[in-house]
Amino acid sequence: MQYQFPDNFWWGSASSAPQTEGHSLSGGKSATIWDHWFARQPSRFHQQVGPAETSGFYQHWRDDIALLKQLNHNTFRTSISWARLIPQGRGELNPQAVDFYQQMIDEMLAQGITPFINLFHFDMPLVMQQQGGWENREVVEAYAEYADKCFQLFGDRVQHWFTFNEPIVPVEGGYLYDFHYPNVVDFKRAATVAYHTMLAHALAVKKYRRRQQGGEIGIILNLTPSYARSGNPADQQAANIADLMFNRSFLDPALRGEYPQQLVELLAQHGQLPECQPGDSELLEAGIVDLLGINYYQPRRIKCRDSLVNPDSPFMPEWFFDHYEMPGRKMNPYRGWEIYEPGIYDILTNLRQNYGNPRCFISENGMGVENEGRFAQAGQIQDDYRIDFVREHLQWVHRGIAEGSNCLGYHMWTFIDNWSWCNAYKNRYGFVQLDLQTQQRSVKKSGEWFARTASENGFSG
Ligand code: BGP
Numbered sequence: 490m491q492y493q494f495p496d497n498f499w500w501g502s503a504s505s506a507p508q509t510e511g512h513s514l515s516g517g518k519s520a521t522i523w524d525h526w527f528a529r530q531p532s533r534f535h536q537q538v539g540p541a542e543t544s545g546f547y548q549h550w551r552d553d554i555a556l557l558k559q560l561n562h563n564t565f566r567t568s569i570s571w572a573r574l575i576p577q578g579r580g581e582l583n584p585q586a587v588d589f590y591q592q593m594i595d596e597m598l599a600q601g602i603t604p605f606i607n608l609f610h611f612d613m614p615l616v617m618q619q620q621g622g623w624e625n626r627e628v629v630e631a632y633a634e635y636a637d638k639c640f641q642l643f644g645d646r647v648q649h650w651f652t653f654n655e656p657i658v659p660v661e662g663g664y665l666y667d668f669h670y671p672n673v674v675d676f677k678r679a680a681t682v683a684y685h686t687m688l689a690h691a692l693a694v695k696k697y698r699r700r701q702q703g704g705e706i707g708i709i710l711n712l713t714p715s716y717a718r719s720g721n722p723a724d725q726q727a728a729n730i731a732d733l734m735f736n737r738s739f740l741d742p743a744l745r746g747e748y749p750q751q752l753v754e755l756l757a758q759h760g761q762l763p764e765c766q767p768g769d770s771e772l773l774e775a776g777i778v779d780l781l782g783i784n785y786y787q788p789r790r791i792k793c794r795d796s797l798v799n800p801d802s803p804f805m806p807e808w809f810f811d812h813y814e815m816p817g818r819k820m821n822p823y824r825g826w827e828i829y830e831p832g833i834y835d836i837l838t839n840l841r842q843n844y845g846n847p848r849c850f851i852s853e854n855g856m857g858v859e860n861e862g863r864f865a866q867a868g869q870i871q872d873d874y875r876i877d878f879v880r881e882h883l884q885w886v887h888r889g890i891a892e893g894s895n896c897l898g899y900h901m902w903t904f905i906d907n908w909s910w911c912n913a914y915k916n917r918y919g920f921v922q923l924d925l926q927t928q929q930r931s932v933k934k935s936g937e938w939f940a941r942t943a944s945e946n947g948f949s950g
Contacts, residue, residue, distance in 0.1 A: 492887045493947040499603075499898020500943035501557075501564035502920060503853050504546075505610035505654065508907040510570065511543035517583040519576035520615040522622075523910075526670040538913035544905045544923050544930075550593050553930075557904065558600040560920060560936050561943035565597060566605035566782075566852065566900055568654065569643075571635050572614035579631045587642060594646050605852075605900075606643065607651040607709060608636050608693065611659050611669065611910070618671065623659070623682040626766075629689040636693035640700050648704030650697060651782055651852075652690040655711040657683065657739055665805070668911060676804045680756060681763040687742045688769065691776025698775075708743050709782030709852045712736050713789045714832045714839075718813050723793035727810035730755070731791045734806045743781065744844045746774035759804055781840070782852030784902070785882075788832045790815045823874070824857040824916050830881045837889035837896055846895050854882050855902035857916030870922050870933040879935065880950050883942075901939065905930055 513524050527539035546553055546567075557565050571578070573586040597604045609632070617628050636652065644650075662669030664679035673679075690708055697706045713735055717728035733752040741749050747770065756762045792813040802808075819828045833851065840847055856878040864870050883899060890896050906919035914925065920936035923929075942948045 491947065491949045492884060494887065495890065495897075496946070497897075498946060499564040499850055499900070500939070500946075501562045501566065501602075501605070501898065502901040502904040503566040503605075504903050504905075504907060505607065505612075506546075506568045506570035506573070507540060507610060507612040508903075508909060509543050509546035509567065509905070510573070511541055511545045512547040513539075513541040516547060516573065516589065517576060517585045518570065518573040519578075521570075521572045521612045522615055522618050522670040523612065525615045525618075534911050535913040535915040538908070540908060542913075542925060543908045545928060547589065549928070550589075551596060553905065554593070554596045554600055554602065556921065556930060556932075557597075557602055560904075560932070560940040562602055562904075563943065564603045564605055564649075564898060564900070565904070566607060566651075567593075568607040568610040568612075569639055570612060571609065571617075571632075572612065575635055575638065576614075576616075578614045578616040578620075579634060582638065590643060594643055598646060603649065604647050605649045605651065606639070606647045607654050608632075608639060609652065609656075610654040611662075613659070622663075622671065623685045623689075624678060626685060626688075629685050629692060632689040633692035633696055637696040637700075640697050640702065644697075644700060644702040644704065648702075649780065650704060650706040651709050652693045652706065653686065654709045654782075655784060656686045656690070656708070657711065657735065660686070674803070676806075677761050677763070680761055683738060684763040684765075687739065687776065688772060690743070691772045691774075694776045694778065695772070705779035705848075707778040707780035707782055708739075709784060710736075710739050710743065711784040711786070711853075712740065712836050713785075713787065714835050715789045715791050716815075718790065718792035718815070721793075724791070727793040728791040730809040731789055731806070734809075735789065740844070742773050742776065743778050744840075744847055746777045748773075761804055779848060780897075781847050781849040783833075783836055783849055784853035785833045785836060785851065786854065787826045788829045790818070790827070821856055821858075821878075823859050823861075826857070828856075828878065830885050833882050834885035834889045837886070837894040838892070841889075841892070841894045846893065848895050848897060850896055850898035850900065851882075851886060852900050853902040854879070854899070855918045857918050859915060859917075861906075861917040861922070865922075869931060870935075872933045872935045875933070875935040876938045879939065880948065883948075884950065887947075 531537040715728040715732040717724040790813040905921040906923040
């Protein structure tokens with residue numbers, strides 16, 4: 490069967506400033522929480538490899554954009570580093586950063602690659618974290634100023650903006666499950682961080698619209714469909730709460746401008762609601778996006794709890810459900826995540842049926858592989874497993890579109906193997922292999938496949 494995609498479909502890949510630029514503390518950039526945390530606790534990072542060790546996009550951007558072109562990308566997502574652009578978090582701009590981002594954007598446009606620019610990808614400037622990070626409402630204002638500065642500087646050429654990448658991750662990682670700095674475990678503080686993030690998002694959206702630059706603004710959410718173990722009401726109820734906590738807590742404000750009533754009631758009942766101020770509801774409503782980015786890696790399998798909750802234990806989402814390892818599920822043998830391709834279709838269908846069929850695109854999807862060097866033959870990684878992964882997900886995207894979903898493109902995570910938070914280079918995701926020592930780039934078999942697919946606007950399979 491031929492899988493042909495709509496005209497002007499966005500074919501590309503995604504990355505972020507903190508994971509590719511390197512030069513963590515040069516070029517006038519100040520530290521982010523990642524530089525700070527790594528300096529204090531390197532053992533929390535795989536093989537003690539920190540955020541300075543990247544593919545050096547800050548230096549190699551021109552060649553990397555040429556490589557994007559070679560792989561037939563018509564779009565590419567990266568982010569602007571707040572700590573590089575405004576080293577003190579507020580106020581003065583770093584002229585070297587302004588030059589760097591101007592040139593990068595101009596070069597993409599010159600090569601026929603539409604830049605998709607995200608503003609925040611987990612990289613809180615340390616100065617802002619020292620003022621309380623997202624727990625402090627002042628930081629909401631500071632973020633909106635930074636966002637507005639970006640629109641002012643680059644908005645004449647960038648027409649696709651995103652306020653946040655996976656805003657739930659710093660909440661879960663930094664305030665609930667201890668896998669990001671500042672390593673707090675406290676639901677109420679996590680809820681406050683989540684709430685302030687969405688206020689910051691809405692404020693940035695408002696500022697963007699005020700400028701009338703003719704482009705669009707969105708947010709990128711990692712959506713993890715929650716599948717119940719069975720049709721049994723207790724399992725269904727558990728999956729519903731997981732969905733409220735992990736998906737709808739960001740999806741509803743982004744697409745409906747308000748939080749789900751059921752979630753608000755649940756948190757109120759347990760004394761976990763963040764503090765609101767007059768005018769917040771109107772602000773959230775103004776944050777409804779033009780475009781939704783969907784990051785999809787794996788689903789969430791849920792069952793009801795096996796045991797009663799100890800009411801003296803700290804409040805956690807897991808009070809309401811257990812995670813469930815579905816027997817027979819298909820696993821990525823090289824990274825330990827489930828692979829469930831129809832999940833991407835279920836997300837699109839849910840958006841079409843329950844959220845007014847918004848303009849959206851797949852902003853990340855990809856397959857991490859440990860020790861990928863073992864698949865090299867004659868100098869090229871033979872990643873047929875990744876080709877299958879992408880092809881099979883695209884088949885489901887194609888079906889979603891055929892049924893009417895407003896899905897406009899597909900971006901792979903990622904272009905060149907990159908540094909990934911605490912996992913550093915443990916899991917490789919790129920279309921292009923990176924030799925960290927020599928900085929050499931080598932296109933993998935999947936990169937060649939994608940280049941063909943993009944130029945033919947589809948594939949047969
Ligand atoms: C996504 C993030 C990316 C990237 C990816 C891979 O959630 O948006 O920034 O890190 O996950 O993650 P990992 O390297 O942990 O497999």
